Amino acid sequence: MGVAALGYVTLNVSDLSAWLTIATKVFGMQPTERPDGAVDLRLDEFHHRFTLYPTGEDSLRSVGWEVASEEELLELVDDLRARGFEVTELDAATRADRKVRLAYRFFEPLLKAETELFYGPLAHNLAFAPTRGIAGYKTKGMGLGHIVFHTADMAKATEFYRDVLGFGVADYIAWDGIDATFFYCNPRHHSLAIMNEFADIKGGTLNHIMIEALSFDDVGYAYDIVRDLNVPLFMDMGKHSNDHMQSFYIRTPSRFCMEYGFGGRLIDENWEIRSYDQPMLFGHRMVG
Ligand SMILES: [Fe+2]
Numbered sequence: 001m002g003v004a005a006l007g008y009v010t011l012n013v014s015d016l017s018a019w020l021t022i023a024t025k026v027f028g029m030q031p032t033e034r035p036d037g038a039v040d041l042r043l044d045e046f047h048h049r050f051t052l053y054p055t056g057e058d059s060l061r062s063v064g065w066e067v068a069s070e071e072e073l074l075e076l077v078d079d080l081r082a083r084g085f086e087v088t089e090l091d092a093a094t095r096a097d098r099k100v101r102l103a104y105r106f107f108e109p110l111l112k113a114e115t116e117l118f119y120g121p122l123a124h125n126l127a128f129a130p131t132r133g134i135a136g137y138k139t140k141g142m143g144l145g146h147i148v149f150h151t152a153d154m155a156k157a158t159e160f161y162r163d164v165l166g167f168g169v170a171d172y173i174a175w176d177g178i179d180a181t182f183f184y185c186n187p188r189h190h191s192l193a194i195m196n197e198f199a200d201i202k203g204g205t206l207n208h209i210m211i212e213a214l215s216f217d218d219v220g221y222a223y224d225i226v227r228d229l230n231v232p233l234f235m236d237m238g239k240h241s242n243d244h245m246q247s248f249y250i251r252t253p254s255r256f257c258m259e260y261g262f263g264g265r266l267i268d269e270n271w272e273i274r275s276y277d278q279p280m281l282f283g284h285r286m287v288g
Contacts, residue, residue, distance in 0.1 A: 001075050002166015005143025006191045007066035007118060008049050008098065009209060011254060016054040018253040022231060023050070026222050026250070027211065027260065028130035034097070043130075043211065044139040047099040047122045058254035060206050062105065062114040063147060065165070065185075066121065070102060073119045077104050079164065090116065110157040111149040111194070112204025132225075135215035138264075142188040145211040150195050152203030154179060157194045167192060170267060171242045173276040180279070182242060187266040188212075189243035208249060208257035216246065216262040223248055238283025241276045249284075 101120025
């Protein structure tokens with residue numbers, strides 16, 4: 001029992017047009033404006049993976065975790081309620097926005113995240129039509145990518161995501177006062193990572209979201225586009241020590257970062273948990 005994949009992310013944004021520039025020109029995502037003014041962003045067979053709500057503020061609105069079956073979803077909801085969480089079923093209008101068959105929402109206080117558990121996402125009838133010529137995204141069987149948060153309580157957050165939502169621990173990196181734990185729920189090395197509070201970064205802060213390209217060239221082209229468009233780069237191209245992702249990071253108009261990666265290694269039955277004392281093999285120098 002547990003979640004199967006990172007499904008979708010919904011965001012309140014203050015600068016929709018800056019977001020759309022990044023989404024289309026850098027990542028090649030396919031935008032669809034909804035009647036309420038929100039914009040869905042597609043990057044694979046799902047109807048969409050991101051929704052931008054132009055509310056005038058910048059915050060995470062919700063994070064959606066996919067569960068493989070209705071039975072498992074209902075079991076998780078029962079378990080959360082037994083643990084004292086207030087879990088509500090999404091109404092028909094919100095389910096229609098999310099394009100899922102059934103979904104529940106609760107507030108998860110350790111990451112301060114409105115968390116939605118769903119199953120039965122709508123698959124699009126038409127092929128993904130990227131807005132620049134890219135090979136696409138590695139999502140099949142592995143979800144949207146990964147999402148990384150800070151928390152004020154690493155021990156409790158680890159316990160919740162491992163023992164309640166069913167993630168496995170992939171590995172750990174501790175360096176320069178930062179402590180990070182990486183969690184998998186499918187072959188992707190991690191769909192979630194949790195870091196401690198650090199400097200002025202408080203618990204509940206969204207650190208970054210990673211999406212993984214099917215072609216390293218697409219990441220390279222994007223790296224040039226980012227610099228041509230003066231999109232703020234946060235970390236230079238590099239390769240991570242634990243998941244071997246080759247990537248760079250930009251700062252989004254909502255402050256948190258997006259990581260554009262390629263070549264992340266996968267969890268298999270022979271996986272051995274390791275600890276690392278630096279996040280990169282090479283590169284990933286901070287520039288922003
Ligand atoms: Fe990452």
